[in-house]
Amino acid sequence: MLSEPQKRNLRRLGHRLRPVVILGQAGLSAGVRAELERAFADHELVKVRINAADRAARAALLAAILEATRAELVQRIGHVALLYRRNPERPRIDPDAGPRSHS
Template identity: 45%
Template sequence: MVVSNDNKKHFRQIGHGLKPVVMIAGNGLSEAVLAEVHRALEDHELIKVKLSVIDRAIRKEFIEEICTSCNAELIQEIGKVALIYRASQKPNIKTSNIR
């Protein structure tokens, strides 16, 4: 999935007001965490994920793994927070952050 620069800019504006939906700590990425990210992306399409991991390289690996396993796109990464987007298969106007 490729998101245009204009859409990325729009998503960053929307993401500014969002709170993290999923938080990842020292236990890393488990199947349950990936399932929660998948569910959150299906419901909201645009989510923030907070990674409470000190090592920057490990954070990058976690973000890459989330994006590849959930077929999502990284919109922005600032510090320990990543803004991730994936278009929903059945978008719901009530729960979507971009509609």
Template identity: 45%
Template sequence: MPLTNERKKQYRSIGHTLNPVVTIAGKGLTEAVLEEVNRALEDHELIKVKLAIVDRDLRKQVVEQLCQQSRAESVQEIGKVVLLYRAAQKPNPRLSNILR
């Protein structure tokens, strides 16, 4: 279910204070990176991912691929940082960036 504009606005304000928890660099979207993104999304629901990729088109493709493979939704992209959201199956109020 796609996020509404109101919900995206709310998540962007929460995401403003977050630091990137995963960095995707020269090797691109590897299996280990995808596992870490999935773990972080399950724990925190809303995360920032830094893309250390110079080419803008390649960065855009990696974001699309990341969203598809992790079943997450891109809330915001600014430069080399993307804010991702995926609802946790069993949200932990102590870890979730949404429930805090």
């Protein structure tokens, strides 16, 4: 479970990201799951766009994604969700690391 400071740091890192996976009317298909797994293995921090008609459908699809991928929700704004799942073999992102100083 991510703490609020960790989520804040991950939001900062995810701000510049573009959605890697876009879910349409087909929902959470096997192909989408495979693409999510590949994205988490490569990046750990993944931005997803959910093109569902209403808020309840987006929330249900997001819950299904979180359950299927074992990822954690960092932030959700409208149709876009920022998700994090640590890669145990090759961790790339330290959620506890604060902003770097550029001296």
